[in-house]
Amino acid sequence: MKKNKYNDEEIIEGLRQGNDNVLNFLYKNYYGVVRNMVLKSSGNEDQARDIFQEVIIVIYNKLQDSKFKITSSFFTFFYAVIKITWLNYRKLNMKNPLGYAKDYNDEIGSQVAADDIEILAAQAIRNNLFTTYFKQMTEGCQKILKFYLAEYKAEDIALELGLKSANYVRKRKSECLKLLIEKIRKDALYKELK
Amino acid sequence: MNTDREKLIIGMIKNKLNTVQTVHFDDLFANDENFREDFIITSHLMSNINDKKTMDIRAKLDSIYNEMYVTHKKAKMIRLIKQNWYSAAAVIAVLVMIGTFWFTYLNKQGWNEQLYNTYYEADEVFVNTRSKANFNVDVLHHGMELLEKKDFSAALAEFNKLPNSLTANYYSGVANMELNNHELAVIKFDYVIEDYLNLFYDQAQWYKGLCLVKLEKKTEAISLFYQIAQTESYFKDKAKQIVADLREN
Numbered sequence: 001m002k003k004n005k006y007n008d009e010e011i012i013e014g015l016r017q018g019n020d021n022v023l024n025f026l027y028k029n030y031y032g033v034v035r036n037m038v039l040k041s042s043g044n045e046d047q048a049r050d051i052f053q054e055v056i057i058v059i060y061n062k063l064q065d066s067k068f069k070i071t072s073s074f075f076t077f078f079y080a081v082i083k084i085t086w087l088n089y090r091k092l093n094m095k096n097p098l099g100y101a102k103d104y105n106d107e108i109g110s111q112v113a114a115d116d117i118e119i120l121a122a123q124a125i126r127n128n129l130f131t132t133y134f135k136q137m138t139e140g141c142q143k144i145l146k147f148y149l150a151e152y153k154a155e156d157i158a159l160e161l162g163l164k165s166a167n168y169v170r171k172r173k174s175e176c177l178k179l180l181i182e183k184i185r186k187d188a189l190y191k192e193l194k
Numbered sequence: 195m196n197t198d199r200e201k202l203i204i205g206m207i208k209n210k211l212n213t214v215q216t217v218h219f220d221d222l223f224a225n226d227e228n229f230r231e232d233f234i235i236t237s238h239l240m241s242n243i244n245d246k247k248t249m250d251i252r253a254k255l256d257s258i259y260n261e262m263y264v265t266h267k268k269a270k271m272i273r274l275i276k277q278n279w280y281s282a283a284a285v286i287a288v289l290v291m292i293g294t295f296w297f298t299y300l301n302k303q304g305w306n307e308q309l310y311n312t313y314y315e316a317d318e319v320f321v322n323t324r325s326k327a328n329f330n331v332d333v334l335h336h337g338m339e340l341l342e343k344k345d346f347s348a349a350l351a352e353f354n355k356l357p358n359s360l361t362a363n364y365y366s367g368v369a370n371m372e373l374n375n376h377e378l379a380v381i382k383f384d385y386v387i388e389d390y391l392n393l394f395y396d397q398a399q400w401y402k403g404l405c406l407v408k409l410e411k412k413t414e415a416i417s418l419f420y421q422i423a424q425t426e427s428y429f430k431d432k433a434k435q436i437v438a439d440l441r442e443n
Contacts, residue, residue, distance in 0.1 A: 020254060024258055031259075042428060057252060131252070150244055
């Protein structure tokens with residue numbers, strides 16, 4: 001059921017299930033704060049959207065582990081991950097000699113497990129890097145790799161995508177994978193993340 | 195990556211290698227940096243691309259974003275185009291009135307007051323923490339609530355309890371500007387600017403510049419705004435404009 005307001009438990013459970021209404025609620029209520037933060041610190045709209053979405057996804061994935069518990073309010077936790085992701089993203093991109101973000105304890109203090117935040121923030125940045133390069137590939141490459149990684153047989157992929165032969169699929173798949181890995185490998189951000 | 199290596203990598207990720215292949219994999223992984231890197235990248239790719247649930251969430255988020263922002267922007271553009279020219283005439287009339295008022299008003303002020311009033315716009319406050327478990331959070335939260343209610347002196351008293359917090363120092367600078375304590379505000383913003391890697395860096399620089407204008411420190415202000423204009427700061431366009439305005443005065 002679509003509601004205007006959700007409590008923390010409903011948000012966490014809804015996000016765990018990928019509920020459309022909760023995702024809408026999160027976008028409607030939280031994206032503005034994230035966008036404002038990113039734009040005001042030399043970021044752009046695309047970066048705001050990427051950071052927001054990747055953080056939602058890493059929290060969604062983390063919530064699939066039933067042992068994982070958010071001990072603060074959901075917003076505090078979410079905003080802490082957003083903030084560290086963005087600060088670390090900026091730091092990695094700028095190759096700034098200063099250390100990672102260090103002032104967030106002011107606001108989140110001991111309520112949020114700092115290790116979780118750092119791990120999720122690093123995952124969000126890494127996922128964004130991989131997804132960005134994947135999306136930059138041709139549609140053909142994207143489809144072949146998706147099918148291939150989902151363990152479809154080359155014969156079935158050829159049939160599904162209307163390609164001339166299974167051998168062609170194997171050849172294209174290897175070329176696409178190689179190209180994608182090379183692009184990621186050359187990315188300055190990836191080098192910093194290693 | 196050649197086909198054999200690719201088979202080993204995918205086989206390992208999918209847990210389908212036999213004993214001989216596993217030994218071969220382990221050997222390459224231990225001794226070949228390129229192989230190791232290929233394996234790490236491919237593993238990440240698989241967890242990103244191959245997870246249907248994650249891809250579904252990604253698609254839903256894209257769709258919500260497009261619905262909320264892209265569609266909204268297009269609709270707004272169409273509405274703007276559809277507006278008839280009576281609206282345009284009304285806008286022009288209002289602009290003329292504002293211009294006349296502004297001209298009269300500005301002529302009564304000094305150059306610094308004029309520029310300060312033109313460019314100063316109070317920063318928005320986002321109260322974003324709600325914990326009761328942490329002293330710093332409570333104080334910061336309370337200070338920001340007071341700032342939002344425009345009770346600047348009370349907000350300052352709260353922020354002053356956190357002398358080492360970048361956030362508290364930044365909002366303390368904002369509150370001091372509102373109270374016309376521009377020299378104090380500069381000190382607070384300087385504290386924030388010292389640390390390049392924080393979210394208030396751009397705003398602190400900009401507001402410090404406006405304080406310098408207010409304090410009639412024209413050369414320092416030009417130098418700071420010029421510096422901002424050379425960066426990718428959110429305020430770079432405004433900074434270019436104010437540098438031009440300052441040089442005219």
